[in-house]
Amino acid sequence: MLLSSVAAVEREPAWLVEEASLLEAAQRGEPRAVGRVLSTVEDDRAGGSALLAELFRSGGGGYVIGITGPPGAGKSTLTDQLIRQARAEGLRVGVVAVDPTSPFSGGALLGDRVRMQDHAGDPGVYIRSVASRGHLGGLAAAVPKLLTALDGLGFSVLAVETVGVGQAEIEIVEQADTTVVVVNPGWGDSIQAAKAGLLEIADVLVVNKADRPGLEATVADLNGMLDLASHLGWRPPVLATVAIEGRNLDELWNAIAAHRSWLEETGELQRRRNHRLGRQLSQAVADIFRRRSGATAGTPRYDLALAEVTARRIDPWTGARRMLDTETEHL
16 A cells, blocks of 8 residues: 555654545546645655655556647647547546746636646546747656656656647657657648658647648648658557547557557566656656755855856856765765
8 A cells, every 4th residue: 555655754743634535536536636646746745755755656557658749730729639538448637738927927828727627527527738938859858756746646647748849849759658649731842841750759640620731731741751761660650630529539548459469579667767867866866965065055065166166266166066965075
């Protein structure tokens, strides 16, 4: 059970009593409880590290679907329809929607949550909007933690929808098992598509709003580019959908299932997940060092290094290494 391991790590009776009921409620899908768990993990609140550690150990069964593409392609509507497909099979769905950062509050604009509000009363669905906060790659820095938490809480389908910034969205491939790239009829030409880099990361290609002019040309263009690319056993299918009407969404759901089967049969799924965990470990180390080095600003050690750098006796990189070497002595 979750709580036995948490107890072994924290050994804080008051905290455990509160978190015991919180986790039980979150596992039942109560929205407020799930939200509190995610906030505790995301903001690294008291007990957050132990909670995240146990959720990580309890997870591993969730399948991550990334939905990316240019702004206005209909990613949110498509995600909404995928939720319906998953719920029709009785699967619990957790969604992390990365919204643009509000210029006023610094928080998410919550556009995706508004568009998916029809699922608000379903305990089998939880939608979390997070602000990109300027993080490159279209994904908020907290996304890996949120996915880990939702996975550990028993959500078997995990969807990540990116903010829609174009070229930088290739980072999603580091978080998803299956990446769905969404475009519209008449979207750019072959050179623009190549620049965006989206075709390179696609496991499934979707031409959404297929009732618009230019569908045939766009599908032919995408297939032509795929014909020129090298594929290691999996050729991304090109599908046409009208998400707002739910048209051909069963075909998309089946394509995702087929890709998952291929990943499992070839061992590629485990390879991708191992690579992802390695990246997350490296990022976690970098984040810890970044926080610690930032905390040293204004201290005697920092001031000494700064004096050496400004006097040009050492370069900034040597100064940084010396400070971090000192920090590692306390790890």
